[in-house]
Structure formats: structure tokens, C-alpha cells
Amino acid sequence: MAVASLFPQGGEGLGLANYSQFFTTRSYWLALVNSLQVTLGVTLISVVLAYPFAWILAFAVPERWQRLALMLAVLPFWTSYVVRSYSWLLVLAENGVINKTLMMVGVLSQPVQLANTRLATIIGFVHFFVMLLTLTIYANLKQLSPNYGKAAADLGASPVQAFIHVILPLTFPGIMVGAFLTFVLAIGDYITPQILGGNNELLMPQLIMMQIGRRGDFASASALSIILMAVVTLAYLACSRWLKIERA
């Protein structure tokens, strides 16, 4: 099947020269570091923002409105991914909504550089993954038996204690699954960094694309891809405790 073609040939074709090039060329190495920093940051921020949101949707919102509230929370999910990133450009650009509004109101006298920065990439990613994680964490919280919380309270735990000792540990595997998914999707994404981060600071997918597009250097691109896949595999191994996939 076409599955076999997924493994890019090429790194090996020219010997391991492509790999050593990676480790010696500073800009290539930097791309990986940038990718890791951005992706880990995005994962952390998204989880921290999404968990309370999912909690509120699962427990504070009255039952009959929960479905609607959840659907509203992920509605922007339905825009095309490219369009969604573009929308942030509208907001963050030099003559975008934020800058223009702040200047009109008089807070700023000159536009602030928001787009084409790492910050923009992070915002773009967090926007998407907060929606995704809200969905997954919500599902995780809902399937938790309410009796655990009741039992903890019954035995004298304050709401904070009940959360730390019982709810959090029980939902942790679910969070890890979501975090891992976020990590994998973010590190391999080309669109958001390219639109919002620009070419000032390159992330791995952008570097890979550059090898294909500008230089036609498939071998180098393949080597870089394999390295990226290796990183993902390492992440998988690190999280494997919580990622046991079971069949129904």
C-alpha cells in the first residue's frame, strides 16, 4: 500500500551526510530548539487554560446548557485551519485590529510588532489547542464518577483538598493524552508558524518546507523529517505510561 511510501528515502541515499549537516549547522539545530520551546510552551499554556474552562463547562454550567456551551466553545474550530490562522493575522498585524484600536483610542502612538513573532505563533497555537483540550478534558471529567468527589468531601476534604488528592490524579491520564496530542500536532504544523511567526524565526516544519520548496533538496528534507519523527517518538515513550490504547 501507499503506506510504504511514507518513509522518505533519501537521508540514507547520500550517506549520513544530511544528518551530520543537521548537527553542525547552527540554524538547523536552532530550528529544532525553537520548535521544542514553542511546542512545550504551547502545550503547557493550553492545558492550564483549558482545564478550568472544561471544569466550568462540566460542573458549573447547568446540565441542560452544557451541550450548547460546549458546542459554542469549539465553534471556531469549524473554520478552515488556514483561515483561522489568517484571522489571528487580522488581529495581530501592524495595521490589524489590536494595533489600530489601541491607536484610535490613544493608548498607542505607534503600532506594536505583534505579528511575525514567536508570540503570535504561540497565540495562534494556543487558540486552537485550548478548543481541542477543552473538548477532551470535558469528556474526561464527565466520565468520572461523582461519588469520588462526594466520598472525599464526606471524609472531610475541602474542595481544594478533594481536587488535589482525588480529582486531579484521576484525570491526569486524560490530560496527558491531550497534552501529547497537542505536542505532536503542534510540532509538525507548518501553517500556523508560517502565517503568524513569519520567517524571522524558523520552526522545524518551516525548515523542512524550505528544503523542498526553495532548494529542491529532498534528501535534506527527509533527514530533517526523520529527526522530527524521532523527537515525537521520544515524546511518546516519555508519556507511554498514560497512553495505553485499549480496544473496546
Next chain:
Amino acid sequence: MKPISIIYAAALYVFIFLPVAVLVLFSFQSTMFPIPPLNGLSLRWYVAVLNDARLTSALLNSVAVALLTSALATLLGFLSAWGFARFYLPASVWLRGFITLPLTVSYLIIGMGLLIFFNWLGLPKSLLAVGIGHVVINLPLCFAVIYSQMGENQANIERAARDLGAGELQVLSLITAPMLWPAVFASFFLSMTFSWDEFVISFLLTRFETTLPVEIWNLLRAGLNPKTNAVGSLVFGVSVLLAIVFELFAFRKKPQ
């Protein structure tokens, strides 16, 4: 609800809707730039979108590719799931892992791999190439979804059918397929969603004839442009509409 919960939830909702609201709002901008201030409302950009031949043909391409590849992926996924579930295959665990492998790999890498592979085969960049690519990415998903529904319960019902005299093909078409209808429908729908919005593989594997996301990407080269807002809002609107239809449809079907 406690006030802090309301504030937090509201803040997050604002964050989530901000870009989309801006997108839709400024698609009605009557002047050239989709930025404040809003100088009156106009539909000129929507008209421009509908008049743009490249956009409309890209749209049709996207729909065609999505439908065809989803159908194919669902069919292949169904057959392979059935094969795995009903027949003992050697090295089953490895094969199953192999089929679901593409799920774990970034689309960029898959797209690249296919590009290299097709180059080697001499297959030119085209919608066909994209189609194959989409089947590759959606097949594992269909397989996983349908396979997860083919448990013991399912097997027992099939045994009952065979016991009552049905032949293999009859069992497959009269019993298995209809019973797995929700899973089949779900995989088809999911495949459609992933294919419709898929950018990277389409970008790598097409040259002239392309899909909508790639065409939108080309528009982005022109910078901030209300036309882009318009096409984005249209896509969003259609997606939301489909989602609503799906919701209603799913609810109507409940009493069985």
C-alpha cells in the same frame, strides 16, 4: 455559578471567538482593508469571491476530492477492519500498527514522503496525487473507528445470522454493514472533515488545479484583504451549517 467562573468562562469565550468575529465582521468592509474602522457594510467581497473562477473551481475540487477519498477510505477501512476482526492474520498486531502508523506522523512528513514516492514513480503533481494522499491519511482513521466497533457482541450476531443460513456475502451486506452504520457514517464524516480542510498534502502535491485551502493560502500572499475574509467566512458559515444539520439529523435518528 460563582462569579469567578463566569468571568473566566467569559474571558475564554472572548479569546476563542475574537479572531473569527473579526474575520466575519470585516468581510463586510466596504473599503479596501479589513481593519478598523469599519467604513460601512458591503457585500462586494462576497461577490468578488463568487466571481473568482479560481476560487470556485478550487471549491469544487475540494468537494470532489473530499467525497471520493472519504468514500474510498471508508470502504477500504471497513474491509480491512472486517478482515482483521474475522480472520486470523499472521503478525496481526504488527499489521494493525502498520495501518494506524500514518495517524502518528505529521501530514507534512506524509506529504513529503508521497511527493518523493510519486516523483520516483513519475506521477505528476495533480488532484489525483492529492486524492491518493487523502486516502492514505484517512484510511487509518476509518479502520480504527470501524474496528473498535467490531467486538464480541458484533461477532455473536453474525454467528447467529450464519446459523440461520446466511452466506458470507449476505452476512456482510445484510447484517454487518447495516449494524455498523454509525461507525461507517462517523468515519465517512470525519474523513470528509479532514480532507476538506487539509492543506499541507494538497499544497505539496498539486500545481495548477488545486483545492480550496491551497487557493486561500495563495490569496494570503496578497496580505490582509477583505476578499480573504469573505471566502473564509463562507467556508466557516457552510461548516457551521453542516454541523447544525448533522446535529439535528443525529437527534432525529435516535428513536430506533
Next chain:
Amino acid sequence: MTTLLDVQSLYHEFGAAHAVENVSLKIEAGSYTVLLGPSGSGKTTVLSILGGFLKPTQGRVFINGVDCTNLPPAKRPTATVFQDYALFPHMTIGNNVAFGLRMRGLAKDVRLKKVRDMLQIVGLDTSFDKKPHQLSGGQRQRVALARALIVEPSLLLLDEPLGALDLKLRRTMQDELKAIQRRVGTAFVHVTHDQEEAMALADHIVVMNNGRIEDQGAPERVYGRPATIFTATFMGESTVIPASETAAGQVHTSIGVFNCSYAKPVQFLAIRPEHVKLGGSIPVEIVEVVYQGSFKRVAAVARNDASIRILCRVSADAQVSIGENTTVGFDQAHLIALDGPH
């Protein structure tokens, strides 16, 4: 005897439905009380209110003289054993049982000793380091019990604790529950729909139906002299016959006239199957015979009134067959007078 729990005029509504209506009861320290009733009778709702998980629409709950109606579970002197046990899956048995003590701020070595002692009482001293999923249903139930008892509650609330166990195990656990209760001395309030379980365990039975209390008292009295038709037919079986009172303590029915005294006007007479024997003054036709191992359960229709279906018990080797015409009889002292359905 001190009143430990005083429940006054409890009402609770879920939307428009009355889950609990005008429930009042008193429970003594050291007693074993069973709330008995079918699903939907409101017994679990009452338990939730006692535990502090629900606030009643009306009414008050006093524990040890203190008004606890508005206190959350953490602040009440109650502990609950949940139907699904709710053992924390990520903690060892030892840590599960220690949880309540830990929340109270007890030092680690003090906690450890208490946990080991408690595990010994419930017979699980070797399970300290195991996780809940490694234990059987019966063992988990005992852990849930230990976890609740260790915080020394004034009142232990049990929500259908034996529902998930098979029959033999249930009987064993019933004996154990009773033994533990006697040993520890805490007042137990136990919710169940199983009337045999109720009779085996309770010092005090409260029969509930449709959110109201139908009858309450010692098991012997509730079984022997049920106060309502529901109680007569839910606790064990009864034959219920419409009746009317004539002059001077005589009760008239379609199958005969009997002597029976009662405080209120008699509208029905009931009698337990085990008190009805073959051979007597009432002509019947047998319509059903069910073999039950130690006896046969016989249903017979009265020849004088086909609407009266009499239940009786005969010995296992008695020769009876369907369609047979015979007679039944009973000692009038066993008749239960009832004043109408509620």
C-alpha cells in the same frame, strides 16, 4: 437511650416530583436502622439528605442535638459507604482508609496505627499495599466500610452496600456487617430494597413507598402486624381480602366472618401464607403450585369469590395439583386488620 438522629418533616422535590414527603424519624445511638423500599421510594434521597449531599426543600435534620440541615458532608458527624464503594483507584488500600484521618491532620504514624487496626477489624490486614482493582467485590466493600468507620462518625450511612454481591456472599457480608456494627457501636442507617436483608440486620425497619414512610418499627412487629397494605405485601407476601366491620368486633368478608379487633375501622384483612394451611373451612380451587425447595408455594382461588386469591405454604412433599378442589384454613389470631391503602 439517647436520640442520636432526629429527622423532622423532610420534604424534597426534584422539579415537580416529590421524592420525599413528610418523612420524620428518630434513631437511637448504637442502633441498626434499615430504610426499606422499592426503587423510587425515596430511601436513597433520604440517605443523601442525611449525609449532607442534598439540601431538603423543607424540614430539619438534627444530629446529636445539633441542626445539621445546612452543613456540608465534610462538617457533619456522618460517613457514607457508597453503592459503587468509590474507592480511590490511584491509592493503595492503606491510603484509601487513611484518607479521612489525613484530612483531619493526624500525624503519619498515628494514622498508620489506626489504619492497621481498622483493617484488622474488617479482616483485611494483609491488603494494606494493594490497589482497589486487585481486590474482589466483597473485599472492596469492606475497605469502603473501614474508610468510613475510621473517622468515628456518629452515624454510618450505607447505600445498598450489598447490591453488587451474589447471594452467598451477601449472606456472609450481612453477618459481618451486623458483627462489625455491634463491635464498633456506631449507629448504622442502611438502605436496601431486599426485605430479607432488612429483617436480618435491622433493630429498626423503616418501610418507604412513593416518598412516604409506610410503617416503621422492630422487624418482628413490622412483619407480624404490618400497618399498611403496602407493608403487608412488600415485606413478605400476604393475601389481602376486602372486609367490612359489623357490630362488636366481627369482620365480614366474602369468604367468611371472623373475629378481629382493631383500633380503626377495618377495611381489609391480611394473612401470611405460612399461617394458611390445607384443610379448613374455606373451599378453594388450586391454580398454581411452585416448588421452592423447602416448601411449596400454593395459590388458590376461593370458590365463594373468584376474585380472592389465597396464598399458602405447604410442605415440600405434599401432594397437591393444579385444578384440585380442596379447602384451606387458618387461626384467626394471625389475621392482620388494615384500614385501607395509602
